Every structure is written in C-alpha cells, then in structure tokens.
Amino acid sequence: KMGDTGRNICLIVVEFIGCLMLGLSQDIFRRTEKFYGGYFIFPWFVVGIMATCYRLTGAHLNPVITVANIIRRDKPAGFSSLLALLYIPAQYAGCWGGVALTWWFTRDPGQLTIQRKTGQDNFWYSEAVGMEFAASFMFVLVYLSQSGRFTWTAPETGLQALIIGASYGSLVAWSSRRTGGSLNPAYGFGQNFWDQMDEGAKESFQFIWIYTAIPFLGMVLALAIHMLVHVPGNQHAKEKAVE
Template sequence: MTDLARRALAEAVGTGLLVTAVIGSGIMAQRLSPGDVGLQLLENSTATAFALTVLILIMGPVSGAHFNPVVSLADWLLSRRDGLKGLVYLPAQVAGAIGGAVLANLMFELPAITTSTHLRTGPALWLGEIVATAGLVTLIFALTRTGRAALAPPAVGAYIGAAYWFTSSTSFANPAVTLGRTLTDTFAGIAPASAPGFIAAQLIGAGLGLALVRLLYPADPLPHLDRPEDDRESHRSGQQPQRPGR
C-alpha cells in the first residue's frame, strides 16, 4: 500500500468511527434517558469528545487525523503544498462518514440507512455552525503553528465537547459528519434539506478561522497536520522539519 493510500485509509476509518460514535451514542442516550433531552445531549457530547480524542491519537501519526474536509482544505490553503493529498482525503472522509452512519444504525438493529427528519435550520443555527467551525480551525492551526501538536487530541476533544453546549447548533463543524448524520433518523440526525445550510456555514466559519490564524500566527515554522511526532523531533533538534511528500 502506498503512503498516500495508507493515509487515506486512516482518514476514512477515523471519520467513519467518529460518525459511529456520534450517532451510536445519540441512539444509546435516547434509549437510556427517554424524555430528558438535556441528559441525552450530555451523554452524546461526552462520548463524542472522548471518542474523538482517542481517534486523533490513533490516526494522527498516520494521516494527521483531519477527519474533516474543512480541516483538510484549511491545511492546503495555509501550506499550498500536496494538493493531491486533499483530493484523496475529501472523498475518503465522506465515504467514511457514510460507512460510520451505516455501522451505527446496524449496531442498534435499525435499518442501515434511514433519511433523517430532524430539521435543523435558521440563522441562529447557521451562526452556531460558523462559530463552532471557526473555533475548531483556529484551535488546530494555533497548536500546529506553535509546536504544540501533541496537545491536539485532548484539546480538540475538549473543544468539540464544550461546543456541543455553547453553540446553538450543537457543533457539527464538519461537512462529512453532517452528510453522514443525514442517514440516520435518530437523535443525532439532520434532515437532508438542512444539510446545505450547515455546510455553507461551516465553510464560512473555516474561512474566518483561517483569517484569524493568519493574523495571529503569520509565520509557519512547523509542518501542518501530518506526522506530528516527526515535527516535534525536528523542533527539538533545531532542524527545519521535512514535510511529507517533499
């Protein structure tokens, strides 16, 4: 298997398991705490935050653990290198998200694919997605541009867990995950008609996050999201780290 194929596989599996965690924990929460939406959200957000942290730890050394098309796009826009990686990552992430939704549904003895009827629309929810995505992009690239990529797993997990609660949209912040969640008519679902508005808001949020990163961290002394363990070693030795594919 080529290095790019291996990284794409990591992105597909990681994104898929993230969607499985989001949907699966939502289904479990709905069954364990019927009638208590607040408790359901607490259970769903806690499981998602922990799962995301673990998945970043597993897949980060392989692919950078983007699991998110806007993160891959932001990485390319900031570096202008390795455009082929982005072309491979994005379909892998979407395919993984679809597979993750199917897996979650099947684990709970539901039809493999059901179209969600959960409408999530309106300016307030779109603003929530803009805020959630802008914060996520800013966090990730603030860490990588300051040599603190090792903190990404707990930091990103904590941010997403918190953003479930402080954003009106419960922080999807991910176009691939949004598409995956259209395929389950459960607590975590989103109606297909609502997905375009969420994705548009996520793209706007990513753009705002990128602008903030460029203003706050104009220099980029370290590589971006691939091979963080190599980045840290190069940084400690004082050498200019090598970017994958160079």
C-alpha cells in the first residue's frame, strides 16, 4: 500500500537521522578520553537520541541490534524483518555522515584505534577484542531484555529508552581505553573510513575487523542467554500467574 510505503520510508529516515546524531556525538565525546568529562555527558546524549527514535523504529541505530531483533523469538509487536533489513544501510549511511559532520565542524575526523604500549607497535589485541566482545554482549543483552514482550524492569517505553541509551553510552565509556569506544559496526566503519580519507595511514583500517565482527560475536552469546533463559523464564512465570 502507498501509505505503508510512505510510513516505511519515514521510519528508515528516522533510523538514518538517529545514526547521524549518534555518529556525530560519539565521535566528538569519544575523543575527550575523560570519563568524568565527555563520557559523563555522552550517555545522556544517547538517551535523548534513543528516546526520540524508540517509539518509531525501536531505536536500533546499530546493525548488531537489528540482526538480533530479526533472530529473536520474542519480537516486538508489529516488527517487520524486511523493514529491519532496510534499516542496516541507513545505519551505515547515518554513522558515516555523522563522522563526516564531525570532520567538517572540527577539521579532524578523529581516529579509532586500540591501546598500545607507549612508543611501541605492541598493540593490545587480546584486551581490545575481549573488551569489545564483553561490552557488546552486555549492551545487546540489556536491549533484548528491555524491548521484548516481557522486560526485566520497566514496561514504560520512556524508561526502556533511558535504560538502553544509558547502557550504550556507559559501555562505550567503559571500553574506550582498550578499544577506542565503538560497539557499533556502522560507527566503526564510518570512523575508520574518514580517518583513511584524512590521513591515509595504514592504521586506519588495521583494526576494522574488531569493530565490525566482534560485536556480532557478543550478540550471539547475548541472544543465546536471552532465548534459553529469559524468554522461557518469563513464559513459565506467565503460566504460573494464570494458574
């Protein structure tokens, strides 16, 4: 239907704009590297972005979250897997554009790189991979537990957006010292791409596999726990309540 097509286009645009703002704010605040400075403020920016998009698109803003929603059994009401797949290119384009805006505003696109020993080429690969995996796992688990038909805490959408957004911002801050702070393949790709366009340094894409692949591995573990523990547990509790 024409009306459905127009609505779906609007939802894709909302997802694009949300990722544009997320990419812009994450690039700016990630560079501060001060937990009590930019990273204290950043989670609240994410909460605002999530709250704006949540009622419309579910505030995926991340290909990992989109794929997790497609796979999960307890999909939110009215969820469309086909529409969700169309969110993914919008997410990449949005984060790509957000980092580009940061470059335009600050004359520096920033750099996303993992930690290494000072003055050496000894990069901390295992620590970066472990941190990106753990942070992505925790974020996806929080998202799944708050966005399904049964939630761990708040059923109100405003509180759900608050919990999800604050979790993402806090976990980016928590992992930033080891990974640079990504948890989002769309953002990681956009940041590496514009760094390559600016500097052309070999390091620009050296760690892109960490930012694009490892979050999906964290998602797999979160999905397994969610579907094997959370969903059956809530279903059992519902059946007991009926009895």
